[in-house]
Amino acid sequence: xxxxxxxxxxxxxxxxxxxxxxxALVQDALYDAEEHLRAELAEQPQRSEAxxxxxxxxxxxxxxxxxxxxxxxxxxxxxxxxxPPPPKRRSLAGRFFxxxxxxxxxxALFYMVLALATGIFYFTWVVTGVxxxxxxxxLIVGLPFIVLFFGSVRALSLVEGRIVExxxxxxxxxxxxxxxxxxxxxxxxxxxxxxxxxxxTLLYMLLMLPLGIVYFTITVTLVSVAVGFIGAPIAWAFxxxxxxxxxxxxxxxxxxxxxxxxxxxxxxxxxxxxxVLLLFATLHLARGLGRxxxxxxxxxxxxxx
Amino acid sequence: xxxxxxxxxxxxxxxxxGHLKKFQKELSAxxxxxxxxxxxxxxRQPLYGYQIAKRLEELGEGxxxxxxxxxxxxxxxxxxxxxxxxxxxxxxxxxPRRYYRVTKPGREVLREWVAAWNATRxxxxxxxxxxx
Numbered sequence: 186x187x188x189x190x191x192x193x194x195x196x197x198x199x200x201x202x203x204x205x206x207x208x209a210l211v212q213d214a215l216y217d218a219e220e221h222l223r224a225e226l227a228e229q230p231q232r233s234e235a236x237x238x239x240x241x242x243x244x245x246x247x248x249x250x251x252x253x254x255x256x257x258x259x260x261x262x263x264x265x266x267x268x269p270p271p272p273k274r275r276s277l278a279g280r281f282f283x284x285x286x287x288x289x290x291x292x293a294l295f296y297m298v299l300a301l302a303t304g305i306f307y308f309t310w311v312v313t314g315v316x317x318x319x320x321x322x323x324l325i326v327g328l329p330f331i332v333l334f335f336g337s338v339r340a341l342s343l344v345e346g347r348i349v350e351x352x353x354x355x356x357x358x359x360x361x362x363x364x365x366x367x368x369x370x371x372x373x374x375x376x377x378x379x380x381x382x383x384x385x386t387l388l389y390m391l392l393m394l395p396l397g398i399v400y401f402t403i404t405v406t407l408v409s410v411a412v413g414f415i416g417a418p419i420a421w422a423f424x425x426x427x428x429x430x431x432x433x434x435x436x437x438x439x440x441x442x443x444x445x446x447x448x449x450x451x452x453x454x455x456x457x458x459x460x461v462l463l464l465f466a467t468l469h470l471a472r473g474l475g476r477x478x479x480x481x482x483x484x485x486x487x488x489x490x
Numbered sequence: 491x492x493x494x495x496x497x498x499x500x501x502x503x504x505x506x507x508g509h510l511k512k513f514q515k516e517l518s519a520x521x522x523x524x525x526x527x528x529x530x531x532x533x534r535q536p537l538y539g540y541q542i543a544k545r546l547e548e549l550g551e552g553x554x555x556x557x558x559x560x561x562x563x564x565x566x567x568x569x570x571x572x573x574x575x576x577x578x579x580x581x582x583x584x585x586p587r588r589y590y591r592v593t594k595p596g597r598e599v600l601r602e603w604v605a606a607w608n609a610t611r612x613x614x615x616x617x618x619x620x621x622x
Contacts, residue, residue: 258563
């Protein structure tokens with residue numbers, strides 16, 4: 186690798202050295218490096234960029250040294266921030282019921298419910314913003330409005346990233362892409378529109394409404410059905426006569442598919458066991474959906490490394 | 491049997507340098523959070539990453555084990571843990587800068603860390619001076 190002569194060259198080399206690393210890590214590392222290099226350059230403006238970089242390779246580190254340092258750091262962050270992994274269970278039953286001991290399950294479950302609210306908000310924001318931008322673009326005020334709107338979308342994508350990282354455990358960037366330097370205002374605005382990430386973020390926000398509805402419905406339905414089933418013995422113990430529609434000759438009758446019979450404790454207990462199984466299956470589903478959603482969010486919200 | 495004396499000596503020196511490097515790296519990994527928190531805790535105004543790097547550079551090597559790039563991820567982690575807060579401010583002459591300051595929980599943690607550091611340093615010193 187030859188010595189970088191411009192800041193952009195340095196960043197390119199750093200990006201190349203970080204190839205294969207987590208895109209969120211790459212975004213953070215590039216932001217840090219650019220901030221440091223620009224500050225170094227501003228400190229002694231009379232020095233040329235190449236001289237500054239020659240000095241920086243000694244103090245800040247050469248691109249591959251920095252890359253190695255960030256990879257190291259990432260392993261430590263993962264270890265420090267992640268909740269301890271749940272003990273690996275071998276048996277089928279252990280794996281099935283172990284889901285309840287995984288903190289990520291509850292994060293995902295909560296995210297599923299929250300997704301309806303955030304989904305509605307993002308969708309409304311994007312639809313309103315895009316249509317107002319389109320409508321106002323014929324007027325002078327249209328331009329600042331469009332710029333403000335796209336800026337707000339970027340900020341929201343960082344916020345959503347924090348939520349996804351906290352609840353679903355997918356590593357998301359903590360810093361936005363570094364704002365471009367030395368560009369005219371028009372070029373900067375143009376860059377906002379040519380950046381693919383802007384558009385994928387908009388797509389993600391639109392997608393969040395249908396996804397949020399699906400997540401919310403699945404979670405609420407399955408959890409309430411499961412809890413209802415689990416409660417069957419209690420219902421039976423207190424008031425078997427609530428089921429008055431099913432009464433024949435003063436006795437409640439139930440047909441599970443193999444002939445009518447009068448239900449008793451047996452039915453209630455079977456329902457309860459079914460409910461417990463369904464609840465754990467729901468937890469599995471929530472955790473699985475959370476994992477998939479984390480992956481979707483990383484693809485659409487993080488600029489590809 | 492004869493071994494090449496200069497070769498083996500060279501290897502031994504390489505080994506020693508490697509051990510020293512590794513030890514310095516571990517020491518710095520253990521203390522860098524404390525140092526950054528302390529620098530920001532003593533400063534009257536918020537500081538940005540480059541300023542902190544320059545202040546530490548004046549102290550000489552040791553704290554960061556050489557490379558200043560090590561400090562940014564640590565700052566970010568301290569912020570994620572709620573010990574620091576940051577905001578971006580555009581500067582007049584240069585690029586926008588991210589200023590960090592210590593939060594209230596950060597000050598409390600710093601006090602505890604300083605106590606822990608003093609205890610560790612004292613006991614290490616005692617061992618090194620042969621008081622065991």
